[in-house]
Amino acid sequence: MVQLLKGETGEWEIVIGLEVHAQVSSEAKLFSSAATKFGAEPNSQVSLVDAAMPGMLPVINKECVRQAIKTGLGINAKINLFSVFDRKNYFYPDLPQGYQISQFKQPIVGEGFLEIEVSDGAKKIGIERLHLEQDAGKSIHDQHPSRSFIDLNRSGVALMEIVSKPDIRSGEEAGAYLKKLRSIVRYLGTCDGNMQEGSLRCDVNVSVRKPGEELGTRCEIKNVNSIRFVQQAIEYEARRQIEIIEDGHLINQETRLFDPNRGETRSMRSKEEAHDYRYFPDPDLLPLKFDDALVQAIASDMPELPDAKRTRFIEEYELSEADATLLVEERETAEFYEEMAAGRDKKLSANWLGTELFGALNKEGLSLAESPITAESLGRLIELISDGTISGRIAKDVFVDMFESGEDALDIVERKGLTQISDAGAILELVESVISDNASKVAEFRNGKDKLFGFFVGQVMKKSQGKANPKLVNNLLKDKLG
């Protein structure tokens, strides 16, 4: 939703563009055959190419090219059959080549878009481009008072830089865009989307303007590593800029850092000197060319993406938009749901997965993959509720047991004798005994104290140890008391 901020001189609009760096899921690096796995011993996953030893030549990993094409198709973008690798020149200790191999004028993927859902409906966010480039190594600053430590394991790993158009108007929209993009690359298997490990990183461009006016001067907030931080950084940065402009000053175009501890952005002073990257085509690499057949082959092998899955869940399973959105965000959740709900009550399944299972998993700090209850097993519990074997209330107790022991629902129900009493005769006995035990309350009820009906239901349920079919209890009580 477009969010207007109130300043002293009226309302301001925030204009946001995101540059996302997504690490390509591949075994080996973009231009070398060293491994990409996270968390290896320092400098163990480094080839002489990644260390930029003189005379080493880059050779492109074709899987990384396929992954970039696949991602491009996933964001509805134009795939360029001809693209060029350029050198982006700068000096930094974790960049042994002295330049990053990137794509500048002719990226592998051109314009596309994503559809996001926000509180005031759906919105299209334009994507400018996606290009392939090398990641840099890692600098560690807290190991020594006067030295920085350099680990080149990440040096040369393939990244996709995905640049949005300045179409985003609030922190909420930025969050929705990032979630959608993360969800798509995870569905495609082109990036694991892990923001903590840095597989997905985000630079945020923020400017403000009076609605309808020209774009303002922007600031770039570097390397924000969670969706929540992106939203916080935008909020803080927009207010900072409004204050500066309303005080009669100009915004300085600069690179800033977000400090999550203080919830503020601050200038990276050492980088104030304007960068001059002197891009030029890398003479070590020929242009990247492939034919449309490759694109078609990849297109024909795409999984169902979250938007399509969401629409299908709404139409086929008659789920609400909110339920469907929640279920499709992670591919694993959607798959769990479909296995669990196959041949069972769809809405009931969605509720039990969303409320009970996720509630219990969150409480234990477990992921869905670590769930002690399998999709099939939870599905069987749904069956027991649907066919009246147990009541919804008893099912919650059975669920707790299942979560602790991993035991099958039916086994628990049988072992503990929890089967719902649906025999009208047996329930009638309970009803009659409750009525005769509570003669005075019955009299009050018959004199118009309607509220007491709940009391009688409670008494019958208690006598049945929660096993009486609530519908039957209600009907029989109405009958007998009326």
Add this chain to the structure above:
Amino acid sequence: MSLDKGTVKRVAQLARLRLDDEQLEKTAEELNKIFTWIEQLDEVDVSNIEPLASVTGHSLPERMDEVTDGNYPDRVLSNAPDRASNFFTVPKVVE
């Protein structure tokens, strides 16, 4: 095209070269000679010619996505002026 001393100084800075005043002047002169020589190409009319990316006609060679390299930190670090366990170390670069 003619390069002035200020431009040469900026280019030298970007390449991390320290040139004193005398060297700057000399470098500017040399670079200008090279530019003049290259500018002869301007005489050729290329208005209807597609930019050429490579003269070899080869296509970009590709690799399979297989890990066959790495796992030799000692070789990688063998030229390091300073190291701590298997890290390179450099003067602190954080602000």
